[in-house]
Amino acid sequence: MSTTSVSPQALAINGGSPVRTTFLPYGRQSLDEADVQAVVEVLRSDWLTTGPKVGEFEEAFAGRVGAKHAVSFSSGTAALHAAAFAAGLKRGDEAIVPPLTFAATANCVLYLGATPIFADVSPDTLNLDPEQVAKRLSPKTRAILPVDYAGHPADLAPILEIARRDALLVIEDACHALGAEYAGKRVGSISDMTVFSFHPVKHITTGEGGMVTTNNPQLAETLRRFRNHGISSEARERQDSGQWFYEMVLLGFNYRLPDFACALGLEQLKRLDANLARRREIAERYTSAFRQIPGVIPPSVREGINPAWHLYPIRLELGRLTADRARVFRALRAENIGVNVHYIPVHLHPYYRDRFGYKGGEYPVAERAYERLLSLPMFHGMRDQDVEDVIRATEKVLTAYSG
Numbered sequence: 001m002s003t004t005s006v007s008p009q010a011l012a013i014n015g016g017s018p019v020r021t022t023f024l025p026y027g028r029q030s031l032d033e034a035d036v037q038a039v040v041e042v043l044r045s046d047w048l049t050t051g052p053k054v055g056e057f058e059e060a061f062a063g064r065v066g067a068k069h070a071v072s073f074s075s076g077t078a079a080l081h082a083a084a085f086a087a088g089l090k091r092g093d094e095a096i097v098p099p100l101t102f103a104a105t106a107n108c109v110l111y112l113g114a115t116p117i118f119a120d121v122s123p124d125t126l127n128l129d130p131e132q133v134a135k136r137l138s139p140k141t142r143a144i145l146p147v148d149y150a151g152h153p154a155d156l157a158p159i160l161e162i163a164r165r166d167a168l169l170v171i172e173d174a175c176h177a178l179g180a181e182y183a184g185k186r187v188g189s190i191s192d193m194t195v196f197s198f199h200p201v202k203h204i205t206t207g208e209g210g211m212v213t214t215n216n217p218q219l220a221e222t223l224r225r226f227r228n229h230g231i232s233s234e235a236r237e238r239q240d241s242g243q244w245f246y247e248m249v250l251l252g253f254n255y256r257l258p259d260f261a262c263a264l265g266l267e268q269l270k271r272l273d274a275n276l277a278r279r280r281e282i283a284e285r286y287t288s289a290f291r292q293i294p295g296v297i298p299p300s301v302r303e304g305i306n307p308a309w310h311l312y313p314i315r316l317e318l319g320r321l322t323a324d325r326a327r328v329f330r331a332l333r334a335e336n337i338g339v340n341v342h343y344i345p346v347h348l349h350p351y352y353r354d355r356f357g358y359k360g361g362e363y364p365v366a367e368r369a370y371e372r373l374l375s376l377p378m379f380h381g382m383r384d385q386d387v388e389d390v391i392r393a394t395e396k397v398l399t400a401y402s403g
């Protein structure tokens with residue numbers, strides 16, 4: 001027997017040839033010439049930072065998600081910080097957060113000196129479980145922060161009902177869910193405040209950037225002040241009215257999104273519907289293919305939900321496989337498929353363990369899911385061949401490890 005020849009079906013991790021020769025990332029931006037032109041135009045204008053494009057982008061964005069107000073920020077994290085501030089979170093308060101999210105969702109509560117209280121997620125969608133939320137309420141609870149994991153809206157109706165009963169605010173982290181729909185309503189128009197991100201892996205990008213939408217004019221005003229040092233009017237308005245006078249009315253930050261970034265956002269927003277359509281098409285192709293592959297559980301979609309598919313997270317049926325998630329991850333990476341894991345539960349990060357004493361085991365649904373999750377490549381710029389490569393590699397690897 002030769003030790004140098006390997007069968008064509010051999011896994012790349014074992015020396016076989018990979019399903020594709022170039023690396024396919026899990027997410028990436030798409031930019032076209034119109035995007036470049038829009039940015040260049042602003043670079044040649046008088047306003048690099050807050051100028052006319054900021055308001056134009058905010059208005060177009062609010063219109064797209066069906067909200068009365070949209071306030072832009074320098075990142076999704078800055079937008080979360082501002083929303084937590086506008087909700088009135090302060091030292092001694094608590095806010096309820098799911099553990100299966102990006103750390104920024106919980107960190108924004110800490111920025112205000114308040115405490116994030118985790119509540120476990122539902123086993124199907126991996127979104128905040130309303131029954132767990134109800135169990136974690138206390139007289140100190142002031143806000144609930146559901147996350148629309150992977151782009152599937154959270155269970156908003158029961159969460160809003162709990163919030164209304166106790167006069168809490170709902171800050172929806174919709175960084176995954178621009179363009180998603182919940183019971184016929186657009187995400188961005190439902191919660192007290194909804195937060196979006198324009199990081200390059202998201203549905204539209206401004207490089208870095210974020211947005212908060214709300215129907216409440218008081219919250220919108222606080223959000224605008226918070227992003228501009230707590231100052232009660234903007235530099236351009238003052239110049240327009242020939243005024244030098246301004247007042248700082250609250251302790252804010254500089255979280256402004258530059259004019260050229262907003263010009264990029266405006267162009268990108270025009271392609272949101274096309275981006276969503278492509279992501280939905282990819283999800284459909286994946287889901288029908290993965291029903292046939294042993295050991296894979298495709299993401300579930302509840303009745304009345306139209307997800308935005310920021311991610312396509314499969315779960316591995318470890319009982320039917322001879323490899324664990326780490327091994328499957330490495331095998332798929334060797335096939336040049338850029339799988340990822342979303343997310344390490346927030347309470348298990350060293351900072352949270354050290355500060356709050358979490359040891360693991362506190363949130364069994366999120367922790368169990370974490371050990372099985374794999375995000376497959378999902379972005380609107382994927383070609384059909386990319387999609388087929390992912391399916392072929394997943395089938396190749398999981399067939400090899402099916403026991």
Ligand SMILES: *Cc1c(COP(=O)(O)O)cnc(C)c1O
Binds near residue numbers: 173210
């Ligand atoms: C992307 C993201 C954020 C914020 O990200 P920024 O990189 O600061 O724009 C927050 N929460 C979730 C769930 C995210 O995916």
